[in-house]
Structure formats: structure tokens, C-alpha cells
Amino acid sequence: MSYDLVVIGTGPAGYVCAIRGAQLGLKTAVIEKDKTFGGTCLNVGCIPSKALLHASHLFEEAAHDFAGMGIGVSKPKLDLKQMLSFKQEGVDGNVKGVDFLFKKNKIDTFKGTGKITGPDKIEVVTGNGKAEVVEAKNIVIATGSDVTRLKGIEIDEKRVVSSTGALTLDKVPGKLLVVGAGVIGLELGSVWRRLGAEVQVVEFLDRILPGMDGEIARQFQRILEKQGVSFKLGSKVTAVDTKGKTLKASVEPAAGGKAETLDADVVLVAIGRVPYTQGLGLKEAGVELDERGRVKIDDHFQTNVKGIFAIGDVVRGAMLAHKGEDEGIAVAELIAGKAGHVNYDAIPNVIYTYPEVASVGKTEEELKQAGVAYRAGKFPFTANGRAKVNKTTEGFVKILSDDKTDKVLGVHIIGPDAGTMITEATITMEFSGSAEDIARTCHPHPTLSEAVKEAALGVDKRAIHM
Amino acid sequence: MATEIRVPTLGESVTEATIGKWFKKPGDAVKADEPLVELETDKVTVEVPAPTAGVLQEIIAKDGQTVTIGAVLGSIKEGAGGAASTGSAPKDKTVPAAAGRPDQKTETTKPVAAGPTPIQPRSGNEQRVATDNAQAPSVRRLGAESGVDPASVSGTGRDGRVTKGDMLAAIERGPSVANAPSQQMRAPSPADDASREERVKMTRLRQTIARRLKDAQNTAAMLTTFNDVDMSAVMKMRAEYKDAFEKKHGVKLGFMGFFVKACIQALKEVPAVNAEIDGTDLVYKNYYHIGVAVGTEKGLVVPVVRNADMMSIAEIEKTIADFGRRARDGQLSIGEMQGGTFTLSNGGIYGSLLSTPILNAPQSGILGMHRIEERPVAVKGQVVVKPMMYLALSYDHRIVDGREAVTCLVRIKEGLEDPARLVLDL
Ligand SMILES: Cc1cc2nc3c(=O)[nH]c(=O)nc-3n(C[C@H](O)[C@H](O)[C@H](O)COP(=O)(O)OP(=O)(O)OC[C@H]3O[C@@H](n4cnc5c(N)ncnc54)[C@H](O)[C@@H]3O)c2cc1C
Numbered sequence: 001m002s003y004d005l006v007v008i009g010t011g012p013a014g015y016v017c018a019i020r021g022a023q024l025g026l027k028t029a030v031i032e033k034d035k036t037f038g039g040t041c042l043n044v045g046c047i048p049s050k051a052l053l054h055a056s057h058l059f060e061e062a063a064h065d066f067a068g069m070g071i072g073v074s075k076p077k078l079d080l081k082q083m084l085s086f087k088q089e090g091v092d093g094n095v096k097g098v099d100f101l102f103k104k105n106k107i108d109t110f111k112g113t114g115k116i117t118g119p120d121k122i123e124v125v126t127g128n129g130k131a132e133v134v135e136a137k138n139i140v141i142a143t144g145s146d147v148t149r150l151k152g153i154e155i156d157e158k159r160v161v162s163s164t165g166a167l168t169l170d171k172v173p174g175k176l177l178v179v180g181a182g183v184i185g186l187e188l189g190s191v192w193r194r195l196g197a198e199v200q201v202v203e204f205l206d207r208i209l210p211g212m213d214g215e216i217a218r219q220f221q222r223i224l225e226k227q228g229v230s231f232k233l234g235s236k237v238t239a240v241d242t243k244g245k246t247l248k249a250s251v252e253p254a255a256g257g258k259a260e261t262l263d264a265d266v267v268l269v270a271i272g273r274v275p276y277t278q279g280l281g282l283k284e285a286g287v288e289l290d291e292r293g294r295v296k297i298d299d300h301f302q303t304n305v306k307g308i309f310a311i312g313d314v315v316r317g318a319m320l321a322h323k324g325e326d327e328g329i330a331v332a333e334l335i336a337g338k339a340g341h342v343n344y345d346a347i348p349n350v351i352y353t354y355p356e357v358a359s360v361g362k363t364e365e366e367l368k369q370a371g372v373a374y375r376a377g378k379f380p381f382t383a384n385g386r387a388k389v390n391k392t393t394e395g396f397v398k399i400l401s402d403d404k405t406d407k408v409l410g411v412h413i414i415g416p417d418a419g420t421m422i423t424e425a426t427i428t429m430e431f432s433g434s435a436e437d438i439a440r441t442c443h444p445h446p447t448l449s450e451a452v453k454e455a456a457l458g459v460d461k462r463a464i465h466m
Numbered sequence: 467m468a469t470e471i472r473v474p475t476l477g478e479s480v481t482e483a484t485i486g487k488w489f490k491k492p493g494d495a496v497k498a499d500e501p502l503v504e505l506e507t508d509k510v511t512v513e514v515p516a517p518t519a520g521v522l523q524e525i526i527a528k529d530g531q532t533v534t535i536g537a538v539l540g541s542i543k544e545g546a547g548g549a550a551s552t553g554s555a556p557k558d559k560t561v562p563a564a565a566g567r568p569d570q571k572t573e574t575t576k577p578v579a580a581g582p583t584p585i586q587p588r589s590g591n592e593q594r595v596a597t598d599n600a601q602a603p604s605v606r607r608l609g610a611e612s613g614v615d616p617a618s619v620s621g622t623g624r625d626g627r628v629t630k631g632d633m634l635a636a637i638e639r640g641p642s643v644a645n646a647p648s649q650q651m652r653a654p655s656p657a658d659d660a661s662r663e664e665r666v667k668m669t670r671l672r673q674t675i676a677r678r679l680k681d682a683q684n685t686a687a688m689l690t691t692f693n694d695v696d697m698s699a700v701m702k703m704r705a706e707y708k709d710a711f712e713k714k715h716g717v718k719l720g721f722m723g724f725f726v727k728a729c730i731q732a733l734k735e736v737p738a739v740n741a742e743i744d745g746t747d748l749v750y751k752n753y754y755h756i757g758v759a760v761g762t763e764k765g766l767v768v769p770v771v772r773n774a775d776m777m778s779i780a781e782i783e784k785t786i787a788d789f790g791r792r793a794r795d796g797q798l799s800i801g802e803m804q805g806g807t808f809t810l811s812n813g814g815i816y817g818s819l820l821s822t823p824i825l826n827a828p829q830s831g832i833l834g835m836h837r838i839e840e841r842p843v844a845v846k847g848q849v850v851v852k853p854m855m856y857l858a859l860s861y862d863h864r865i866v867d868g869r870e871a872v873t874c875l876v877r878i879k880e881g882l883e884d885p886a887r888l889v890l891d892l
Contacts, residue, residue, distance in 0.1 A: 402631065405631025431627060432622065437602045437604045441603060
């Protein structure tokens with residue numbers, strides 16, 4: 001039997017694509033090599049990390065902030081085993097949800113590793129070595145990404161871990177060395193610091209969060225340092241000696257120079273992710289990769305082989321679950337003969353630490369480099385009523401708009417709930433709206449979102465509460 | 467179960483329609499396929515039939531409102547027999563999904579699911595509910611302050627929305643050239659005169675005609691060449707075979723059949739007049755779909771006689787007669803008005819002596835016919851009286867050269883003055 005659409009991989013890109021295809025009447029199947037559906041995001045990425053961030057934040061609040069609000073509790077005790085099973089329950093619930101959605105949408109599922117053996121044929125090899133051939137008029141590759149490894153450093157997921165191991169440490173490390181000051185390193189570093197670890201972050205560049213707005217990154221670094229995370233910027237980890245009871249990491253200045261040794265109980269390697277195409281048979285199928293190992297696609301997500309498409313972490317663009325999901329929807333719509341499209345200029349990016357960091361669109365650095373004349377409106381949470389009364393006044397909102405047309409070009413927020421608040425900026429950008437459009441839209445009082453409105457007013461130098 | 471009534475697909479390039487009139491009220495029993503509501507589109511008026519039998523439960527899109535293809539117009543409560551449900555007061559939570567004022571935001575209330583049944587995600591229906599094209603707040607402010615009507619500014623935002631930047635640019639250009647000249651603001655009249663004026667909203671058909679004519683003028687390098695034709699031969703033939711023709715074909719022998727044939731013969735010789743411009747390409751159409759302008763109460767429509775080159779004069783006459791009848795009843799389908807390659811416009815039936823027709827874009831030629839009138843003409847040094855008609859061929863000079871246009875019109879004239887040429891393909 002031949003399917004209209006077969007999706008390889010059931011991460012957020014793949015499963016959303018399959019559901020959308022089925023909604024549009026395509027006979028659809030998915031192939032997944034892991035035991036559970038949901039990919040990186042649901043199993044070892046977004047979902048479990050957020051469960052731990054939530055629980056560890058409450059743990060810290062209970063210890064530090066309750067008393068000030070008149071809530072008397074004895075010093076909270078950590079039950080790490082329970083916290084990890086709280087996380088696992090969340091993962092299981094989400095994974096089962098995908099299962100249910102496949103059934104509901106009458107999507108056939110094949111468990112095994114998919115290998116493309118022709119433009120319309122995929123061989124699925126199951127765990128016990130049995131092979132089955134699935135025929136497809138259209139194939140979508142959504143095989144995601146894998147941890148980037150560091151030369152000379154072996155990940156054992158016990159003491160030298162990737163994000164996956166860092167989600168399941170069975171005891172709080174005394175000292176955690178995080179390699180890489182990106183989103184994943186800072187999120188998981190935050191989790192273990194809150195639970196009691198001493199956290200040090202080593203970063204090759206001379207700043208944290210490369211790609212994010214510089215002003216935001218600097219303030220974020222100060223906040224994290226106040227929380228007890230220490231940073232070693234412009235440095236690289238060249239080796240980890242695992243012989244002794246304590247790990248010994250060799251760290252060199254990025255520019256070259258004398259190496260030093262840092263002790264750690266656990267080293268978390270979080271220097272990024274690489275596209276995953278192993279075992280897919282792309283070479284034999286003639287599907288081209290780009291210079292960074294990503295599957296090469298055109299504007300319609302099609303590879304150089306007609307009828308084979310690719311989406312998500314395995315292709316160019318930000319490695320974000322929602323970016324993959326939107327591509328999944330767009331490619332399903334295109335395959336069904338509709339007009340699918342993803343607007344890469346309006347994809348939000350969130351770091352779920354405390355406070356959160358969220359951004360959409362261009363940074364000030366990018367605008368300066370492109371020579372775009374812009375205006376910036378800023379508003380600190382210290383001047384926002386709700387933040388003041390909750391005593392959560394760290395951070396600010398920054399809106400960048402075109403000097404001439406006032407069109408919103410970028411919005412950057414650091415503060416509590418930034419990830420939720422960024423959506424209004426994204427919608428504004430999606431509709432080519434102006435800062436004035438945000439400023440003239442009624443925002444409920446008292447909410448943190450009023451800071452967004454005030455920053456929009458600030459673009460025109462007419463913030464009210466400043 | 468309630469069944470949604472939706473705006474049907476109305477043909478290529480038609481994206482929205484205006485609600486003409488609802489024939490039923492909420493609470494009325496309806497039969498399946500019974501017409502419920504009339505939609506006016508750019509091109510035709512269509513009736514939307516009831517998708518199922520039952521009771522009209524609610525009307526979401528009211529008379530005069532603009533709706534997009536696929537938008538929900540209302541719903542029908544199925545089954546339970548019309549009688550049973552008419553007794554209970556119809557749940558009429560009519561919702562002003564998109565009230566007329568384009569400058570105001572309107573709320574769209576979601577229908578509340580009755581009872582504890584889970585809300586089913588709509589399957590199979592991919593279209594959104596009508597938008598009211600509300601303008602962004604900055605755009606409304608700039609409109610109010612500057613007097614530039616946002617509706618007259620072409621938008622670069624999503625789905626063609628006007629952005630603040632578009633407004634600022636339009637204001638900078640000055641209100642005089644605020645884009646669409648067809649939507650100029652009118653200076654207020656003195657009170658005395660104003661009280662005697664009547665304001666009527668342009669129908670959608672009228673608005674489309676206005677826009678398309680102006681677009682054609684703005685795009686094409688339009689020019690008209692004239693000639694006159696001695697209609698004696700055609701009239702003689704008509705007089706001679708009128709009765710036999712009608713008896714055999716059941717339709718009157720008119721002039722249009724001859725004109726269509728004469729035009730096609732000329733177009734074959736001068737293909738540029740039957741071509742169009744697409745970007746930097748010229749598209750020569752080796753088929754002949756001839757549009758015939760028909761006046762109706764609501765405005766001009768141009769049904770198309772397809773593959774007219776393969777039809778006999780009788781078939782052409784029959785097709786045109788049928789178009790005329792159905793145009794007057796507003797029953798032409800959109801498909802019947804699309805795809806023309808050349809157009810005939812007969813102002814003669816209203817008595818026109820001479821005119822310069824405007825192209826039916828993206829076509830490159832249109833023939834204007836005029837009244838037939840006895841005029842003295844000189845033939846071989848003698849003044850004789852002949853039934854004459856002026857002909858006007860408007861053409862797009864970007865694609866048709868003057869020589870070609872003149873040749874084309876001369877060929878049309880020759881075919882009509884000596885119909886034997888049409889038969890012999892000369
Ligand atoms: C710790 C962590 C936290 C993160 N947090 C966030 C966050 O908060 N927000 C966010 O947006 N993103 C987050 N991400 C990134 C996010 O997880 C990815 O962007 C997203 O999962 C990519 O989706 P995908 O569908 O492209 O690929 P994946 O989710 O990687 O899914 C690919 C799937 O394909 C399967 N597969 C691969 N090859 C084959 C084959 N040959 N045959 C069959 N199956 C195959 C894999 O088993 C996997 O299930 C996080 C990532 C990590 C690691």
C-alpha cells in the first residue's frame with residue numbers, strides 16, 4: 001500500500017506535520033526509532049527541562065521568598081527522586097498525548113529506523129532486525145538533531161553528561177561545570193544551582209547567549225551571577241580527566257595562553273546540537289546535505305530529490321520546537337496543494353530561567369550592522385506596578401522599531417513571564433505592526449504586560465510611568 | 467447537530483462577496499437545497515442553497531456584510547423535524563462578526579457548545595471566518611489626523627493590510643495622490659445642496675467595474691483606430707435568410723455572428739491583438755474566446771463565447787442569445803465570464819455614433835460597434851446611400867503596432883462588407 005505522506009521522526013516537527021497532513025485528507029504514516037514518540041523535545045528536551053525548572057524554582061522560592069510574604073515554612077527538603085518522577089510523569093503524559101493524536105487522526109505508526117531506499121520507498125528496520133517496506137508519494141525527513149560532542153571529551157552520561165544526562169542526575173553534584181553559555185547550558189545550570197550545586201559556566205566567546213541582544217545578555221549575566229552562577233568567558237575546555245574521584249577539566253583562554261585546571265563532580269557539555277541523519281540512507285538516495293551537515297532544502301522544504309522534503313532541526317534555521325512545528329504545518333499544506341509558509345523573521349526565542357529571557361526579530365547589534373535607522377523604547381520592571389508588588393522587578397522590555405515607519409523590528413524582554421509576553425510582539429510583527437500599534441492597544445492592569453506597552457510608548461519618548 | 471452554512475467557492479480569482487439578502491429568518495424551516503441567502507460578487511450574484519434540511523438556527527453574516535470564501539454565514543439545526551423546533555424560541559445569538567464600519571474592531575463571539583459534549587475541532591474546513599479588515603490603531607489615528615483614507619492606501623502588511631509605514635508614505639505623497647483615484651474623497655457640498663443629494667452604496671459589481679476599467683487605463687498604452695463599414699451585404703443576407711435561419715436554428719439571425727466571425731479571421735491574421743503581456747513575456751493565444759459585452763440593470767457583464775472559431779454562426783448566435791437572457795436574470799456563472807481573449811462591445815444598440823472602448827484587461831484588443839445608419843457615400847464618383855457603421859478598435863500599443871491594429875480593423879471591415887470572404891477564409 002502506498003501512503004500520500006510518510007514522516008520520518010516524530011519530534012515536534014514530524015508529529016505536527018503528520019497531523020496536519022491527516023487533517024488535510026492525506027493518507028499518512030510516521031516512522032520512529034525511539035520507544036516513545038515526541039522526539040527530543042518531549043523526551044529529553046523542552047518538556048523535561050521545563051518540569052525541572054518549574055519544580056526547582058518553587059524549591060528556591062520556598063526557601064528564600066516565602067518568609068518575606070509571611071508564609072512560614074521550615075527549610076524545604078529536596079526529594080530528588082520524587083522531583084525526577086514528577087518530571088517523568090510530565091514527559092509520559094505528553095508522549096501519550098502524541099500517541100492519542102496519531103490514533104485520533106488515523107495516522108499509521110511504524111516503530112523502527114527508517115531508511116530511504118528510493119524516492120518513494122522507505123525501509124523500516126525494527127529492533128529485532130526485521131525489515132518492512134513502506135511506500136510513500138511524499139517523504140518528510142524530520143529526524144531532528146543530536147548533541148554536539150567536544151573533541152577529546154567522552155560523554156558517559158553519568159559524570160560527563162549532555163543535556164540528556166543532566167536531566168536525570170541521581171544526586172545533586174557538589175560542583176557542576178557547564179561547557180557552553182547557551183540556552184540549554186544556562187537552563188540546566190540554573191536547575192542544579194537552585195538544588196544546591198555550585199555552578200561554573202565556561203564559554204568560548206566573550207559573552208553569554210551568542211546571537212541574543214547584547215544588552216539583554218549582559219543584564220542576564222549579572223542576574224545569574226547574583227544568583228550564584230560564575231562565568232569564565234573567552235575560555236575553552238580542552239580535556240576532562242576522569243581518572244580520579246573528582247573530574248579535572250583543562251581550560252585554556254580562547255585566544256591561546258596558559259591552561260588551568262578546574263575541578264568538578266559533573267561536567268555538562270552543552271555547546272550546541274548537530275543535525276541527525278545517521279542511517280537514513282541519504283547518500284544512496286541522492287539527497288544533498290549542506291556544508292554543515294543539514295539536509296538542503298528549497299523555499300518549499302523540498303530536497304534536491306522530488307517528493308522528499310525535510311523540516312525541523314535537521315534543516316537550516318533556529319533549532320527550536322515551534323519553528324519545526326510551523327515548518328511541519330507548512331510542508332503538509334504545500335504537499336496537499338495549499339499555500340504553506342513560515343515567516344522566519346517572526347520566530348520567538350525563549351530561555352526559561354528565572355527571570356525568563358524572550359526575544360523576537362532583530363537585535364540592536366543586527367540592526368546596527370545592517371545600517372537600519374531604528375528607535376528603541378525601554379521600560380524596566382522596577383516601574384511596573386505588578387512587578388513591584390510581587391517583588392519581581394528584575395529585567396526590562398526593549399522594543400526596537402524602524403525610525404521612519406515605526407514598524408516593530410525586534411522585541412527583547414528579560415523578566416518574569418517574558419516567554420508568555422513575547423507573543424504579543426510576535427503577532428504585531430506578523431502583521432507588520434508598529435510600536436504605536438502596541439502602545440495604542442489596551443493592556444490589562446495590573447499585569448507585567450503593561451511594561452510592553454510602556455516600552456512601546458517609550459519608542460516615542462512618552463512612557464507614562466517613567 | 468447544527469450544520470454550518472458557508473460561502474461556497476465562487477470561481478477563480480473571486481475571494482469575497484457581499485451578502486445581498488437573506489431569504490429566511492432564524493427559526494424558519496428550510497428544505498435541503500432551498501436558496502437561503504444571496505451573495506453578490508465581483509461578477510455575479512449567486513444563491514447559497516441550504517446544505518441540509520432543518521431549521522435556520524442563526525445568521526452570522528448580515529445583509530451588506532463582506533465575507534470571504536469559506537466563511538460561515540450561519541447554521542442550520544438539523545433533523546428533529548422543522549415543526550418541533552419552531553415552537554421553542556430559536557436560539558438567536560446573532561453575532562456581528564464583522565459589522566460594516568471598517569474602522570472599528572468588532573468582537574467575534576464563538577458559539578457556545580450546547581451541553582457537555584466536547585467541542586469538536588472542525589475538520590475538513592480550512593477557511594477562516596470573515597475578517598472585517600479592521601485597521602491598526604496607528605493607521606486609524608493617522609487617517610483621522612491627516613484626512614488620508616486608509617482604504618485608499620494600498621497595504622504591504624499581511625493579507626494586504628495597511629501598516630503605519632504605508633500610511634506615513636501616503637501622507638508624505640500628499641492626499642491628492644493618495645493611491646486609488648476611484649476612491650477620492652469628495653469635498654463637502656453646501657448644506658442646501660447636500661440635503662438634496664442621495665447617497666447610494668456602490669454595488670460590488672459597480673466597484674469592480676470601476677476598478678478594472680481604471681486599472682486597464684493605468685496599465686495599457688491604449689489607443690483607438692477607426693474605420694467604417696458598409697453593412698449592405700450583411701443586411702441583405704440577413705433579410706434573405708432571416709426566416710429560414712430562425713426556422714432551422716430556433717434563434718434569430720443577428721449581426722453578432724458575423725462580427726464574431728469577421729473578428730476571428732482578422733485576429734488569426736494579426737495574432738498580437740489576441741495576445742497578452744505577462745511580465746516580460748508575450749502570450750499568444752491560439753484560441754479564440756470572444757467576450758460579448760451585455761448591459762444589465764446592475765451594470766455591464768462580459769460573457770465569453772469559448773472557442774468561437776470552431777462554432778458556426780448559428781451556434782454563436784444561440785450562445786449569445788442565451789447569455790443575454792441569463793445575464794438579465796443575473797444567472798451567469800463566473801466561469802462563463804472568464805478567460806476571454808478579445809471583446810466586442812456594441813454601443814450601437816443604444817444609438818452610439820462613435821466611441822473609444824476601454825480594454826478588458828489583460829486583453830489587448832476590443833472592437834467597438836456602433837449604430838447602423840444610412841449615410842451618403844461616394845462610390846465610383848456617385849453619391850449613394852448606404853447603411854454604414856463606424857468601427858473602433860482600441861488596442862494596447864505596448865504589444866500591438868499601429869500597422870497591425872489598422873490591418874486588423876481593415877480585415878474586419880472587409881469580412882463584413884463581403885461575407886463570402888468569411889466562408890472562403892480569405
Ligand atoms: C535540553 C533541551 C531543551 C530544549 N528546550 C527547548 C525549548 O524550551 N523550546 C524549544 O523550542 N526548543 C527546545 N529544545 C530544542 C527542541 O527540542 C528541538 O528544536 C526539537 O525537538 C526539534 O524537533 P524535530 O522534530 O526537528 O526533531 P527531534 O525532536 O529531535 O525529533 C527527531 C525524531 O526523529 C527520530 N529519528 C531520527 N532518525 C530516525 C530514523 N532514521 N528513523 C526513525 N526515526 C528517526 C528520533 O528518534 C526523534 O524522535 C530543547 C532541546 C534540548 C536538548
